[in-house]
Amino acid sequence: MYAIINAKMTYLDYAATSPLLPEVREAMHRAEKRFFANASALHTPGHLAMNEIERTRELLAKMIGAEPDEIVFTSGASESNNAVIRTFEGHQIETSPLEHHSIIETAREYKGDKLPKLYSYMQANNETGEILDLAEVVRRAAKDESVDCPEMFDKKNDWGKPLVTVRKGGYIHSDLTQTLGKIPIDIKKLGVDYATFSAHKIGGPVGVGALYVRRGVPFKPLIIGGNQENKRRGGTYNTVGIIGFGAALEYVLREKTWKKYDKEVRRLRDGLAKRILTEIPGSSLNTNLTYGASLPNILNVSFRAAEGESIQLYLDAEGIVVSTGSACAAGDTKPSHVLMAKTGDAEVAHSSIRFSFGLENTKEDIDKVMEVLPGIINRLQQISTIQS
Ligand code: PMP
Numbered sequence: 290m291y292a293i294i295n296a297k298m299t300y301l302d303y304a305a306t307s308p309l310l311p312e313v314r315e316a317m318h319r320a321e322k323r324f325f326a327n328a329s330a331l332h333t334p335g336h337l338a339m340n341e342i343e344r345t346r347e348l349l350a351k352m353i354g355a356e357p358d359e360i361v362f363t364s365g366a367s368e369s370n371n372a373v374i375r376t377f378e379g380h381q382i383e384t385s386p387l388e389h390h391s392i393i394e395t396a397r398e399y400k401g402d403k404l405p406k407l408y409s410y411m412q413a414n415n416e417t418g419e420i421l422d423l424a425e426v427v428r429r430a431a432k433d434e435s436v437d438c439p440e441m442f443d444k445k446n447d448w449g450k451p452l453v454t455v456r457k458g459g460y461i462h463s464d465l466t467q468t469l470g471k472i473p474i475d476i477k478k479l480g481v482d483y484a485t486f487s488a489h490k491i492g493g494p495v496g497v498g499a500l501y502v503r504r505g506v507p508f509k510p511l512i513i514g515g516n517q518e519n520k521r522r523g524g525t526y527n528t529v530g531i532i533g534f535g536a537a538l539e540y541v542l543r544e545k546t547w548k549k550y551d552k553e554v555r556r557l558r559d560g561l562a563k564r565i566l567t568e569i570p571g572s573s574l575n576t577n578l579t580y581g582a583s584l585p586n587i588l589n590v591s592f593r594a595a596e597g598e599s600i601q602l603y604l605d606a607e608g609i610v611v612s613t614g615s616a617c618a619a620g621d622t623k624p625s626h627v628l629m630a631k632t633g634d635a636e637v638a639h640s641s642i643r644f645s646f647g648l649e650n651t652k653e654d655i656d657k658v659m660e661v662l663p664g665i666i667n668r669l670q671q672i673s674t675i676q677s
Contacts, residue, residue: 299609299654303490304415304467304587304645309533310492316536317494320529328526329517338528345535349486352469352538353476355501361508361521362531365498366466366487367391370409372500372511372522373462373483374399377407384409385453386630389464393626406459412479413467416627416643417576418587420472421453423463427480430455460506466490466498470541471550471584482506488530491546493537497530546648554646555585561644561655562588569663571595571670575628575641586646589628591637595669600642603665609658612643 300308309317324341326334343357350357363369370391374382379401384392392409408430413420429435435454455461462483468474470491476484484501488494502508508521515523540546558578565572571593576583592600597613604611613625624638632638644658 297608299650299657301644301646301650301654301658302610302612303647304418304643305612306489306495307492307647309494310537310540312540313493313533313536317529317533320532324528324532328528329515338526341535342526342528342531345531345538348535348538348542349499352542353465353474353484353486353501354478355476356504358519359501359504361500361502361518362527362534363498363500363522364496364527365489366464366485367498368511369485369487369498369500370462370464371395372508373407373409373485375511376507376509377460378509379403381406381459382409383407383454383459385411387411387414387627389415389466392464404458406456407462408455408459409462409464410453411464411467413465413471413584414627415467415587416625417589417631418467418584418645419577420468420581420583423479423481426453426455427461430457430459430461433457467584467587470546471586473547476501488534488537491537491541494530494533497527497534499534544648549648550585554648554650557646557650557652557655558585558588558644560652561658562590564655564659565590565662568659569666571666573637575631575637588644588646589641590644591628591641592666593636593640593670594673595640595666596673597639597641599669600640600662600665603669604642604658604661607657607661609661612645613641 320341324338326332326338328335328338328342342362346357346360349360363372370389374392374395378399380403382396382400383406384396388409388411396409410421410423410426412423433456460482463479463481464485465474466485466487467490469486482503483506486499488497502521510521510523512523517523517526562574562578566574569592573591575589575591576587601611601613624635625641628638628641629635
């Protein structure tokens with residue numbers, strides 16, 4: 290379907306990034322010619338560019354149920370996450386061990402002991418797809434209770450501490466990068482103070498993201514040096530990128546993509562899971578398929594005595610593109626921090642593969658995976674048995 294993807298390639302790495310939607314590419318090509326001016330300039334071409342930026346802002350606000358002035362454009366989810374954490378530099382910052390590195394590393398670097406406290410818990414995990422009941426977290430925070438229940442966070446860590454703790458009087462941030470377009474989002478119902486988004490997970494361009502900042506909550510700009518975004522993010526506007534983000538949001542709203550993910554993509558995902566479990570000895574799921582417990586487009590599986598990176602490379606040689614844990618950690622030989630936090634088992638974490646689906650995937654893609662995967666796992670398991 291996409292020129293950038295070889296017709297013979299089976300792409301199952303949408304959670305890492307998704308190809309540009311054709312209508313996004315067209316919108317960006319048009320924008321390059323028409324909206325080249327600096328959007329902060331007072332001249333007419335500047336105004337025209339700014340109008341387009343405001344259109345994307347309104348679309349995102351509409352999509353999540355926020356006010357347009359609560360949206361700040363950034364260079365992506367990593368920047369949005371950094372901006373929230375840095376706002377609370379020197380404060381107590383609580384995150385789960387399952388967060389994206391742009392939360393974990395930043396919090397480690399900048400946290401201190403001042404109050405009020407910041408809590409940052411992602412709504413859906415990028416490696417396993419598992420969902421946290423965020424609205425419940427916010428409700429419990431209002432009551433000063435710790436949260437120990439929802440699926441993704443049902444396990445206590447080594448110290449017997451619940452993975453999610455919230456207390457009255459703090460602010461709550463959530464990384465919604467993986468949920469936008471996949472499940473409906475109503476930011477006011479969720480009740481969070483800050484939320485992170487990225488365009489490239491919904492068919493938009495890489496390098497554009499947004500941060501929801503609820504009216505009245507603290508915010509310190511990460512990029513200082515301009516009046517852009519109401520002094521909340523300096524730097525010349527990435528007009529073409531933001532227009533691309535807008536075109537992707539239009540697609541999401543028009544197609545109601547979350548409904549398609551819920552029905553069509555879930556069927557594919559669950560179908561693949563079932564076939565893997567029945568046809569491949571030693572396979573086990575790291576994603577809970579119970580309705581509502583995980584995003585419908587992510588499936589994380591471990592294969593006993595087969596190494597994730599080897600599986601990935603063998604599948605790649607067959608034209609099937611998957612990932613081991615998060616792409617950001619690729620080349621990192623440490624087991625996935627997410628699976629380690631969830632299972633505590635390095636073998637499970639090392640032998641895992643993430644399949645992540647998009648709306649373009651079909652049943653033929655599943656058939657293609659199942660034509661080759663059992664043989665690959667069998668071969669790797671045999672080598673491993675010989676070695677041990
Ligand atoms: N948070 C999550 C949950 C993600 O999945 C990703 C992308 N892997 C990011 C943050 C980083 O997004 P970006 O590439 O837009 O910086």
